[in-house]
Each structure stands twice: as C-alpha cells, then as structure tokens.
Amino acid sequence: DAGVTQSPTHLIKTRGQHVTLRCSPISGHKSVSWYQQVLGQGPQFIFQYYEKEERGRGNFPDRFSARQFPNYSSELNVNALLLGDSALYLCASSLRRTTDTQYFGPGTRLTVL
C-alpha cells in the first residue's frame, strides 16, 4: 500500500506570497494532521482534521489554514509568508481521531526568501 504522499517536495516563495501544500493519507485513514518542523527542533502541531472537520489547532497565527476533502486528502494554506515560515511541513495520517499512531509523509520543504 502507498504511504502518505505530499506535494510539492520543495517550494521557494518570497515574503508576502501565499502557498498551498497538499497531502494524501494512507488508504483507509481518515485523520490528517499537519506539523511544522524548523531546523534543529521537533515537529510542532499545526492542525488535525478528521472526517473533514477541524479537530485540533496548534498555536499558529490565522495566516495558517487547512481543509480536508471528501476523499480525506488535505491542503494546508499559508498566507502572507514570513521568513520564519521557512520549514519542513509534515503531514501525518492515522486511522482514528485520538491518541492513534501517526505515519508521516516525506514532507514539503518551504523556503521563504
């Protein structure tokens, strides 16, 4: 079975621009979570979506938004990019909504210039 997939792999944007990152979960998984990982730190939780509804939100500004589609794939949107948004953005999928094992995709490396 295919694992979690993410696109694009790499992305370069300039300050003030907008970006959309995409994620497809493992087949049968209904929960998608997004994490931001800055160099030298552990991943930080941004959002969780389960059955197309937001189920959790981390301490990120409103410039960050996400949604989940009927096929359980998900998009993460970031508006008005700042230099500090440069990071590895990780998508993780799981079968259940709570305290479940999460499997990560390969990530999208975002560079903001």
Place this chain on the structure above:
Amino acid sequence: QKEVEQNSGPLSVPEGAIASLNCTYSDRGSQSFFWYRQYSGKSPELIMFIYSNGDKEDGRFTAQLNKASQYVSLLIRDSQPSDSATYLCAVSQGLEYGNKLVFGAGTILRVKS
C-alpha cells in the same frame, strides 16, 4: 519547562553497543508515547509506540515507560552505523487533545564503526 524534553546529544556509541535514549514529559495525563527516527533531510519514521508501564520489545529496540516518573526511554541493542540519526520522542496527551503529538527536540545518535 518544556512539555517533552530530550538530551540533544550527540550521543556517540561504538558499533555493537547499546544506545540508551531518554525522554521526560510534563503532562501526567499523557496516554501514548512514540519514538520516531529521522535521518537528515527526511521525515520522521515510526520505530515504536508504548501505552502501558513497563517494557516493550521489537527486534533490537526496547521502549520503556514509567508513568510515575514521567519518563520514557528507547534502548537500541547491537547498534549499527545505519542507526545514526535523530531520535524524536513524541507524546499524545489525551483524548481531549485529539491526535496532537508533542515532540521533543530530538537526540542525535552517532554509531561509530
């Protein structure tokens, strides 16, 4: 106080030795505990999860959990150069937090041949 703390390392061990990685967490209500391995430039890969006090073994890996001491560890037996990576400890805090994982900053492990 950080929610999940790990020694950043690097932890250097000779090939064939036992590597011991440690993690402490602050939330006593935490329910699930995960160890991920992350190679440089790659996404986290699940190694093990543990929910109950005691030891859990999987091949060369043993996870140990002590909820009274709020401590979780990972032992790697017969360490190999391919085990050289950053090891991330992650904690799921409880049902009300959905699938949010709180990560430590990771411990860098170097296995010398």
